[in-house]
Amino acid sequence: MSSSAVEAEAPDLVCQLDNVQGMVDALSAVRWKRHQDAVIELSEHGIVLIVEDSNCLQAKVYLQRELFIQYEYKAQGRPKFGVSLGLFVDCLNTFSVPGHSGAIEIQYPGPDMQLLLKSIDSSDACIYAEIRTRIPETISWDYDFEPAGSTPLSFTCKSAALKEAIDDVEWPGSSIQITLQPSPPSVNFMGEGHGYLQIDFMYYVNTDLLTAFHCDRLVSHRYRYKFLRATTANLPSSVTKDNRGSKLTIGRGGMLKVQHLVSVARSTNTHPYINSAGYHQPSRIAYIEFFVKPEADNDDS
Numbered sequence: 001m002s003s004s005a006v007e008a009e010a011p012d013l014v015c016q017l018d019n020v021q022g023m024v025d026a027l028s029a030v031r032w033k034r035h036q037d038a039v040i041e042l043s044e045h046g047i048v049l050i051v052e053d054s055n056c057l058q059a060k061v062y063l064q065r066e067l068f069i070q071y072e073y074k075a076q077g078r079p080k081f082g083v084s085l086g087l088f089v090d091c092l093n094t095f096s097v098p099g100h101s102g103a104i105e106i107q108y109p110g111p112d113m114q115l116l117l118k119s120i121d122s123s124d125a126c127i128y129a130e131i132r133t134r135i136p137e138t139i140s141w142d143y144d145f146e147p148a149g150s151t152p153l154s155f156t157c158k159s160a161a162l163k164e165a166i167d168d169v170e171w172p173g174s175s176i177q178i179t180l181q182p183s184p185p186s187v188n189f190m191g192e193g194h195g196y197l198q199i200d201f202m203y204y205v206n207t208d209l210l211t212a213f214h215c216d217r218l219v220s221h222r223y224r225y226k227f228l229r230a231t232t233a234n235l236p237s238s239v240t241k242d243n244r245g246s247k248l249t250i251g252r253g254g255m256l257k258v259q260h261l262v263s264v265a266r267s268t269n270t271h272p273y274i275n276s277a278g279y280h281q282p283s284r285i286a287y288i289e290f291f292v293k294p295e296a297d298n299d300d301s
Contacts, residue, residue, distance in 0.1 A: 012042060012075035012079050012109060013073050013074075013107065013108050014070070016104070023264060023286075025236035025263075026061050027089050029234050029260065029288050030061055030288065031086065032053070034086060035084075037084060038088070039051075039137075042078060043073070044065070045064065046066075049061040055293075057290065058290070058291045059288065059289065062287040063286055067264050070105075079109075081113070081135070082135065087131060092117070103120050103121035115130070145255060146255075148219070149216075154213075154248060154249040156212035156248075157187075158211075159239050159240055159245060163235055165201070166231075170229070175225060176225050176228050179218070179220040180218070181215065181219075185213050185215065186200055186202045187213075189201075221294040223292050247259040255292070255294070257290070258289070258290040259290075260287075263286075264285065
């Protein structure tokens with residue numbers, strides 16, 4: 001096939017987003033190291049970005065097609081490619097101007113399998129970027145999450161409170177023990193070092209801290225602090241300012257799933273995707289999931 005014929009082929013994906021800062025916020029939430037490789041998977045349903053660390057921590061960002069003002073998908077199957085997460089976020093940041101939401105077009109692949117970005121909200125100037133991609137390495141562990149039993153072991157709390165609790169129980173090189181118990185209904189975070197620090201979240205009806213709690217038996221697992229901290233370390237300020245909630249679920253074998261919601265809507269109450277009460281519609285939310293493996297020598301209490 002001639003090069004001109006290849007260039008004439010339609011790209012797998014052309015999409016437009018009206019708030020690049022929302023995408024920056026979502027991707028930055030899973031950027032816990034300076035150098036991180038990411039795998040991006042495209043589908044007719046949207047874009048998924050996956051990163052992992054040391055075969056013990058994995059994060060996924062779901063950018064559903066409803067987030068985009070245009071989403072033209074023409075690929076067969078689900079193309080995947082690798083990219084530097086830091087480079088991707090830094091490039092997106094060049095399209096974001098303080099006080100201005102910024103609109104961009106994303107295209108993949110370019111003539112040389114690049115990821116192409118360009119601004120589309122100005123008739124006077126255009127910012128254009130090309131990011132080199134690579135064939136992704138296989139994700140090295142299975143992140144399929146299975147329930148620990150017939151009753152979910154989960155709780156939902158304010159994201160700001162969760163971040164503060166994890167920050168407070170830090171001991172260098174330590175592990176953090178998370179315990180759920182049904183009576184009294186509570187969640188306990190405990191870190192040990194030269195001493196120990198314990199933080200309890202108690203669940204009461206109409207509580208402001210724990211907004212949901214499901215537990216029918218005592219369960220306790222330990223997690224490496226650096227991996228647990230990565231789940232909240234880079235939450236965007238919009239999540240804490242909006243007083244959003246984060247959901248934590250303990251699955252089979254102690255696998256911990258941490259879920260956050262990040263708004264990708266424009267920050268104006270007149271935007272058509274925001275209702276009269278000022279709440280973002282679900283289609284304008286990016287979903288973020290972290291999966292953290294427990295330390296191997298711990299079982300349910």
